[in-house]
Amino acid sequence: MKVKAKLKNGVIKVKAMAKHPMSTYDMMEKKTGNRDDANFILHITGTINGEVVFDMSTSQFLSKNPIFKFKIKADGFKKGDKLLLNWIDRKGKTGKGKGKIK
């Protein structure tokens, strides 16, 4: 997972991309005949210094290799702190990404 975080005027702008096929039930039914083969990210959380700053529950309708952007208040966070993003998919696999705040 790629994470970019930029601090400016008290706001941290984040751009992240998770590498994931995000396959839907219909797609997998066509491909393998089994709807249960569908796999997509279910939940993404972001933390800085152990504080939860971002939380998102997702479905199969995010694009393949989903890109997402969000903003957070820099209250107490500074340049050089690390933003950690973690995701978990339908098959229980987890992934993570780390980005230094610039």
Added chain:
Amino acid sequence: MERRKFLSMTLGALALAVVPASVKAEDYRKSKPLVWKAKTVEDAIKALYGSNTLIHKGVKLKAAGESFDSGKKAIASSGGAIPVEFSTKIPARTVSVYQDTNPEAAVCVYTVTKYSINDYAIKIKMAKPGSITVVVEGLDGKLYAAKQTLDVALGGCEG
């Protein structure tokens, strides 16, 4: 005197015990499984919030580069990755996104943390032309929304 002191202490302890529950991230895939199975936008919103009375104001939405209040239909060249941007200034508890062309309606639900500035951008898949709805659950318990219809030149769910 002793008893009065004891009482005030218990009340204080109770107040402390209640507060921390208010700001907590929630996995809506686990806590509200029905939201993700709902076939229509109305049903999905109802499954998540218990009501689907929407107030159409206070939320900004842009899909495929076309703002919801421009009066124009947005056109996405590829349904595989439609850029969707949305923001709100309303003090919110959650923000959720739906569309009405895929087999199920819900796209994602954000839990607003105390650090959140509610300004997001994502890319979504849509099989056919349809509409995207963004719902913001305000701290006042009301549901604010914005909706944008769009054309999809090439469907994104066929694979």
